[in-house]
Amino acid sequence: MECIYCWYWLADLCQQEGIDFVLGHALYMRAIHGVKTKNDRVDSLKIARLIRGGNFPLAYVYPAQMRPTRDLMRRRNHFVRKRAELLAHIQNTMTQYNLESLGSLSRSDRRRDKDIPGHFPDLVVRRIVQTDLQLIDSYDPIIKELDKKILSLATDHDQTSFHLLKSIKGVGDVLALTILYEVGQINRFSTRGEFCSYARLVKAQKQSAGKNYGTSGARIGNAHLRWAFSEASLLYIRGNQKARKYYHRLVSRHGKSKALTIIAKRLGTAVYYMLKRREPFHEQKFLNMNMKQAI
Structure with missing residues (x-):
């Protein structure tokens, strides 16, 4: 690095x-x-x-004026993942000692209302859980402050693209900012295929003599964009009856895992054209895409 x-x-x-x-x-x-x-x-x-x-493989030089904010966004996401690991450790510890789950602990008010360390009979385990809670409480104000700072910086760089990305149901500030700063300039991608490949939404086919020998290059591309579109596909389906109906159609043909992958790829294609044409998300066009075009 x-x-x-x-x-x-x-x-x-x-x-x-x-x-x-x-x-x-x-x-x-x-x-x-x-x-x-x-x-x-x-x-x-x-x-x-x-x-x-003319065979020199060029790499993209990210715009200098947006680079610090992108790095700050990546650091913010790193803190969020560390916080999630601490929450998962508390839940796993309850399972390890065969204790009843206390439900979701992500919100600070719920953690305050419950005596989480007292839920564990062993004093040493209580200390472990208490340490996790202290770290979680330390991460909360840091992440909250970073969210405000990054959101204010985004309005200075490309406010239009930011609001276009938020027109997708389920995509909020965090996912919109992640996509915005990881893409940089959409014009550097000449086709939607290049964009989807960069976002790790498609794999390269390996062929010889007209026969397929699997795929390759799954880990070449931007891991942050891959995460963003994976999360966006889940949030797009949640609470969206039309999207769930479309999702179940895909599940019946391809299974759950492949269905989510298809939706993530379709969202990547939609984002490419949204940013290129400066248009908001058209859900009806997205859902009317037939099965062969969706894959």
Whole structure:
């Protein structure tokens, strides 16, 4: 990760000085010019030949003005995941000692109304749970303050796209901000297929002599976007009768896991066209998509 941020710093410096800067995709470059002997002289020669032949795999240089907010959003999501792990640990501890569940503990008022440590008879276990609760209470104000800060920054960068993303049922501030800052500039994707591939919503087919040999490249792309669209697909279905009917149609043909994957991919396609055309989400168009087009 440190190497990535060094390249970002170099890209910003070259832009300030008016120097042309080309950033190569490390994974694809390694696959193209892997050789037995590796040193700076061999690497520079290989890169020069790739650039001259038009085969140099370019990587996207994220806009400098949006980069700090994107990194802050990723850090915020990291804190949320750590908080979720602590809540899950408390619930798992109840199961471990065969104790009755206290229900959802995500809200602070519910935690205050219940004597959670006293629910455990063992004093040492009480101390473990109490430590988890203290950490959760420490994360809550930090996450709340970060939400306010990121939301205020988003209105300065691309307020229109932010509100367009929120037109999807179930997509709130967090998911809209995640998609907005992970995409950056939608115009860098020439087709919806490129966008869905970058968001890890589709896999590459492996074929030879007209036969399929599975898929590959499932982990190449943006993991944050993949998470955002997976969450969006679940929230879109929740409390939406039309969406649930569409979901059950997919389940009857493909099963639950594949059905959610299809909806996530369809939402990715919808977001691509929404940001390209600057249009809000059209639910009827989304639900009228036939099964073959949905896959």
